[in-house]
Amino acid sequence: MRLWTGATASGLATWALPFVLGLAVFDRTLAATDLGLLLAARTVGFLAAVPVAGVLADRHSRRGVVLWAGLAAGAAAPVLAAGLGRSVLLMAAAAAVSGAGQGACRPAYQALTAEVVDAGRRQQANAAMTLAVRVTTLVGPSSAALLAVFLDIWALLVGIGLLWLVAACAPVAGARPGAAEVTPEFSAPAVRATFLGEFAEGVREARRHPWFLAGLGALTAVIATGYSATGVALPMVSRDEYGTEVVLAGAMTAYTAGALGGALLMARWRPRFPGWAALAGLAAYGFAPLSLVFPVHPVVVMAAYAVAGVGIELFNVPWFTAAQREVAPDKLARVSSLDFLLSYGLAPLGLALIAPAIDAFGARAVLAGCALVCFAAPAAAALAHGARAFSVARGRDNAH
Numbered sequence: 001m002r003l004w005t006g007a008t009a010s011g012l013a014t015w016a017l018p019f020v021l022g023l024a025v026f027d028r029t030l031a032a033t034d035l036g037l038l039l040a041a042r043t044v045g046f047l048a049a050v051p052v053a054g055v056l057a058d059r060h061s062r063r064g065v066v067l068w069a070g071l072a073a074g075a076a077a078p079v080l081a082a083g084l085g086r087s088v089l090l091m092a093a094a095a096a097v098s099g100a101g102q103g104a105c106r107p108a109y110q111a112l113t114a115e116v117v118d119a120g121r122r123q124q125a126n127a128a129m130t131l132a133v134r135v136t137t138l139v140g141p142s143s144a145a146l147l148a149v150f151l152d153i154w155a156l157l158v159g160i161g162l163l164w165l166v167a168a169c170a171p172v173a174g175a176r177p178g179a180a181e182v183t184p185e186f187s188a189p190a191v192r193a194t195f196l197g198e199f200a201e202g203v204r205e206a207r208r209h210p211w212f213l214a215g216l217g218a219l220t221a222v223i224a225t226g227y228s229a230t231g232v233a234l235p236m237v238s239r240d241e242y243g244t245e246v247v248l249a250g251a252m253t254a255y256t257a258g259a260l261g262g263a264l265l266m267a268r269w270r271p272r273f274p275g276w277a278a279l280a281g282l283a284a285y286g287f288a289p290l291s292l293v294f295p296v297h298p299v300v301v302m303a304a305y306a307v308a309g310v311g312i313e314l315f316n317v318p319w320f321t322a323a324q325r326e327v328a329p330d331k332l333a334r335v336s337s338l339d340f341l342l343s344y345g346l347a348p349l350g351l352a353l354i355a356p357a358i359d360a361f362g363a364r365a366v367l368a369g370c371a372l373v374c375f376a377a378p379a380a381a382a383l384a385h386g387a388r389a390f391s392v393a394r395g396r397d398n399a400h
Contacts, residue, residue: 006170011136013163041092045099053104054337063173065108070168073101077161107336114324127267202334214384221377224350225370229289254302258309266317275390279378281314286374322390
């Protein structure tokens with residue numbers, strides 16, 4: 001429960017910050033170009049910290065990494081407040097530190113879940129963690145908007161810092177799982193390698209699991225195309241085709257509601273072939289860009305996004321659970337950092353390219369291409385060795 005509380009607090013802080021900075025643009029305390037700079041700085045900090053945190057969380061205490069990452073992000077919040085209206089460079093530096101704290105928490109929290117929760121209940125735990133993410137997606141911005149009626153931007157930023165302190169201090173340390181819970185043939189190096197050498201060990205561990213590499217490739221492709229369609233094309237289609245922001249708001253709300261339903265479903269459901277079920281769920285994201293290709297009733301667009309939301313959690317929960325089960329315990333944080341680094345790290349590239357692609361080839365062709373990638377990439381990943389169960393050993397057992 002303390003681990004879940006910390007993860008929920010970090011999620012609230014993560015989703016509230018862009019909204020609070022957007023409020024600063026609204027009241028003209030911050031320029032729109034400065035907002036873009038701050039969000040870019042936060043992304044750079046996130047991407048830089050993820051691989052470092054993966055190595056540190058495997059080398060040292062995962063609880064300690066969460067603590068220091070949360071404290072760093074918490075300390076950055078009042079610095080952001082202090083720089084508001086005074087120094088954009090100071091705010092950019094603080095935003096980078098905040099992003100670094102956020103990035104460092106992700107692989108550490110993922111590995112810490114495997115320490116705190118026993119193997120038989122990790123799927124429920126991962127479902128609860130991802131449920132918290134979806135709830136905070138809704139509650140973070142709306143809570144910030146409500147509090148903005150009574151508090152100024154400075155106070156809201158300090159409040160975000162307090163949330164990071166909860167994220168830092170709430171979790172407890174657990175016992176690292178033993179080799180009996182995971183695939184055999186794990187061996188610890190006799191001599192500690194350099195940072196790059198240790199990260200390379202994590203990459204080699206990921207390569208030991210063909211299903212992981214294939215699934216990560218599919219996830220990266222879906223995020224780079226499907227999420228880009230959501231972030232760029234959906235607002236444009238909502239404006240040009242429907243003439244109202246209701247379609248945009250309804251689709252995003254339906255997606256979050258679907259994801260909440262998917263997380264609740266995965267807290268109970270144990271599919272016979274969890275890997276194939278997860279990849280089918282990931283492929284369901286293709287219905288989101290597909291619904292924007294042709295003029296359809298707005299309800300169809302919202303329904304497609306609801307299906308995509310359900311599907312993404314059908315993927316996330318078994319994916320995290322399989323990594324915690326199959327990956328060597330002393331390399332779990334590094335493998336998780338590779339996961340976040342590729343899947344989320346390439347998302348900005350997709351966002352940057354989709355608008356020029358739409359200008360060059362037209363929205364219909366680009367959206368159809370995004371949908372095709374979302375369907376095809378998970379289907380190809382399903383052919384990888386061990387993909388049926390997200391486990392080479394379990395896949396062999398199921399074959400017999």
